[in-house]
Structure formats: structure tokens, C-alpha cells
Amino acid sequence: MKIECTIDGKALSLSVNSNKPLSLILMEDVGNRTIISHCRGNACGNCIVLINDEAELSCIIPAFRLREANIKTFESYQKTRQYRDIERAYQSTGNTPCPNCYASKTLIIESILQELTNSTRLKALGRNSPQLRDEKQSEEKLDKKAIIQELSLNTCQCMDMSEMLQIVEIALTYRRRKRVRRN
Template identity: 80%
Template sequence: MKIECTIDGKALSLSVNSNKPLSLILMEDVGIKSINSHCRGNACGNCIVLLNDEATLSCVIPAFRLKDATVKTFDSYQKTRLYRDIERAYKATGNTPCPNCYASKTLIIESILQEMTNSTRTRTFGRNNLSLPGTQNEDNSLNKEAIIQELSLNTCQCMDMAELLQIVEIALTYRRRKRVRRH
């Protein structure tokens, strides 16, 4: 099957089996070395990519779902200015994910930040499909349940949820400051 998609900013035309998982396409066909896919589809969460700006397990996405999609891996994401917000939040809290899940948790946090700073977007969060408009409650407080659902895409236990929520809140503060300065 021939698939047209964009991976890390490059328009590609790939000839692959329609059921081949995205993680293998990235490793074998595109040559991305940083994809960490050891669970073979058991959803450990260490193979997260941004698929159309949403954190997605690449080991469970078949090739046919890539038609006209945009995929961003940690390799290209870490070269963006957006990455600095999360990096600064890690430093501010003194907590960072372990090397095994660092890339995946960072991409999940980016997906959350994009959702929180783009008020026109609504999507389904996490494995349990918790469908909520954005990630803020009516009183403008963070919807921690929705954020926890999204963060649970990665099963590594190197950090507890309270630490991850704090990182999200701090990174969101940095991100919102940037947006205010631009307007």
C-alpha cells in the first residue's frame, strides 16, 4: 500500500503493508532510531509520537491510519521552542522522567499543553476515552482527571502522578506567558 504522510516535517510517500505498525515504519522505513518499542503492542507507552498533534502509541497504529497524517517524533520535537517549556518545567520541579520514558512522557505533556492552549480543540483523552472539552473545568481550574488519563498512556512508574501534574502546570504557565507576549 502506498501512503502519503508527513513525518518530522518531511512529506513522504511510503510503500508498506497496510497493517504494519507505525513504530516499525518509523524504525525500519524512515530510520528513526529513538523510537523505543519493546512491548510489541502491549501499550507500555514508550513509543509515543504526536499523530496530528495528539499523543499516540505508535506500536498500535496501523499504516493505513497514516494517510495524509502528520507524525512528529521526539527527534524533531526536541528541536522546537515548545520543548523548552517542558524542559524548564522539569528543571523547576527537579523531576525528570527516566531515560526509558523521557521522550514519551515529554510528548504526552506537549499534547496536553496543546489541548490546554488551543481552546477551539476538543478531543478524547486517554485509554478510557474520557471525552472532555479541553482540559479545564468550568471554574477554569485544571481538569486533573483528564490530564491523568492522558499521562497514563505511558505506564513507566519512575514518577508519581502528582509530580507529573506539577510539571504540566508549570509548563502551562510558561506556555501561556509566551502566548500573551505574542498578542
């Protein structure tokens, strides 16, 4: 099967078995060295990638789901400005995931931040509209249950959820400050 997708900013045309998992495509066909896939599809969470800005377990994503997808691995993500927000949050809290899950937990946090700061809807609303003010107020209240569920994609127990939530909140603060400066 031929699949057209973008991986780490490069448009690729891959000829692979339609059921081949993304983790193997990245390791065998693309030569990515940052993907860790010890569990072979049992969802440990160490093989997280961003697919269209959402955290996904690459070991369970079959090739046929990759058509026209934008895939970002930690290898390219760590070169972005967004990575610095999370890195600073780790430093601020003094907590960092272990080397086995650092990449995947960082990508999960980025996925959460993307969702929380997605301003497409906000830009469509007028700056002074009541709906915009309501949107900003609801944005201030983090849905901790949803965030915990997202963070649970990685099963490593090196950090507890309260530490991870604190990192998300601090990284979100950094991200919002950047967004305000740009506007």
C-alpha cells in the first residue's frame, strides 16, 4: 500500500503493509531513533507521537490511518519553540520524567497544550464579544479529569499525576504568555 503523509516536516510516499504499525514504520522505514517500542502493541505509552497535533500510541496505529496525516516525533519536536515551554515547566517544578518516558510524556503534554491554547475558534469571535469572555473564563478552568486521562496514555510510574498536572499548568502559563505577546 502506498501512503502519502508528512513525517517531521518531510512529505513522504511510503510503500508499506496497510496494517504495519506506525512505530515500526518510523523505526524501519524512516530511520527514527527516538521511538521506544518495548511493549509491541500492549500500550505502555513510550511510543507516543503527535498525529495532527494529537498524542497517539504509534504501536497501535496501522499504516492505513496515516493517509495525509501530519506526524511529528520527539526527534523533530524538541527543535521547536513549543518544546521550550515544557522544558521550562520541568525546570520550574524540579520534576522530569525518566529517560524511558521523557519523550512520550513531553509529547502528551504538547498535545494537551495544543488543545488548551487552540485559538482558531477564539479568533473567529469578536475581541469584545460575551462569547469570547465566556470562552476565556472556561479556558481558565482546566478539565483536570480530561488531562489526567490524556496523561494516562503513558503508563510509566516515574512521576505522580499531581506532578504532571503542575507541569501542564506551568507550561500552559508560558504558552499563554507567548500568545499574548504575539497578539
